[in-house]
Amino acid sequence: MTDALRFRHVVYRNYRVWRKLLAASLVGNLLDPLFWLVGLGFGLGSLLPVVGGLPYLEFLGSGMICYGVMYSASFEALWSAFARLKQQRTWEGILHAPMTVTDIVVGEWVWAALKGTLSGVAILTVMAALGLVHGAAALWALPVMLLTGLAFAGIALVITALAKSYDHFVYYFTLFITPMMLVSGVFFPTAQLPPAVQLVAHVLPLSHATQLARGLVLGRPIDGAVGHIAALMLIAVTGVTVARALVARRLR
């Protein structure tokens, strides 16, 4: 076994725990976006027939995929990872084995991104069932979901490594995640915002993700795709690198 793949033990650990709650997790993953799409999409969509050049349900659905990935990956890398770091001392226990801080942080990072991807896939499935997906090219959204998950898991792990208690995560959600959700083109096009807000919105990770996913799911051209991918990669790698250093300092 190569050293670089030892992180898989951490992924496997989390997967085993998740499997115990499989039914609840899948119901939540599928029903939650279904309610959003049906409620907002049909309700609001009937008032707004075309948004950003698209039927509102399609616009919203492709945005919801990224929102779902972000939410799920962030939650896992904040609350759940923090429990394993602090309350449960799970990471400390793993370090007694021939494992390193890098193995643990990379394992948690990959796991949170996979959980995020699963949420995205659930939303994509609901969209497909509602006839909102244009062709098999939508499957290219899968790597975008994984990348989005890695980006948000990376940032969240930095917050987790710095957190003293769960209260810190409320600030992170209120001050970062929620406003980002509102300005990154999930519910309405960013072009509707004042120019100054647009400037900020364009550099937010969720904007990059939304633009990529929307193009792929709906089979439309994407402006500046390479830039979006590069930005998400940079955020993901920077996040996990900083998180690794902070966790190493915290557990030394």
Next chain:
Amino acid sequence: MLTVHGLHKKFGALEVVRGVSFEVGAGECYGLLGPNGAGKTTTLRCCLGLTTPDAGEITLDSLPVPARAREARAHVGVVPQFDNLDPDFTVRENLRMFGRYFGLAREQVAARVPYLLDYAGLADKADAPIDALSGGMKRRLTIARALVNDPRVLFLDEPTTGLDPQARHLVWERLKRLLGEGRTIILTTHFMDEAQRLCDRVAIMDRGAFIAEASPHALIEREIEPVVIEVYGDGVAAWFEAHARRLATRAELSGDTAFCYCRDPDALLATLADHPDLRVLRRSANLEDVFLKLTGRDLRD
């Protein structure tokens, strides 16, 4: 099996370990004793490569630490001071998952689990959640978990702190069994009876440095008078001033108890005949007396 030379570790301005050196041979049981904050846990963590020392050389199982600590840990078992069993899993799952972290094959671990459950006395609790275990059961499971890789060396940080006497005796019996199998044990404790019972050699640590190192028996013989007379009750202070200072080799008044360390206690005991209201306990000196002599009676918090 373990060599530590010139170990130093600072946390901020605080020098927690100040030049510690020792060696532990294969099959030996070595105890690090000391008051809270003496640097025992930090020394242990440095030996495992979990904390990087500021200076010093460590070799564990022939590998340099921290450079190759991860590889060294493949043949080491660790029992931490605070239980970190995985509450998301059952007893059996904890053992299996821990084997995974060592990169052991699923079948290999599965074959070892019944032995470990039996060792921990938890065969009938195999599918119980961790929350359902008592403190003693958790300790035994943590020790069993540390054996999942059949380690040559075990590090135990205060293995019996917080356990009731029955549970402590059971843990001691289990640890003796491991020593009987030829494994090496390095433990920290502040229970002197534990050290006296288990350890071939002990080091007494205070404020980051070793202040004594020998077998428990040799330490008692070398550092302290063989007989201890404890006297307590009303009027002990007056008796202490009148007789103990003069007749005991060394005497201390702590609260309302006088501790008199003697080579020949007969003269001292004779003076107590006139003090029927004082209660007297005569006993042999033990490791705790050595410990208190060397580290003092002041509280360390």
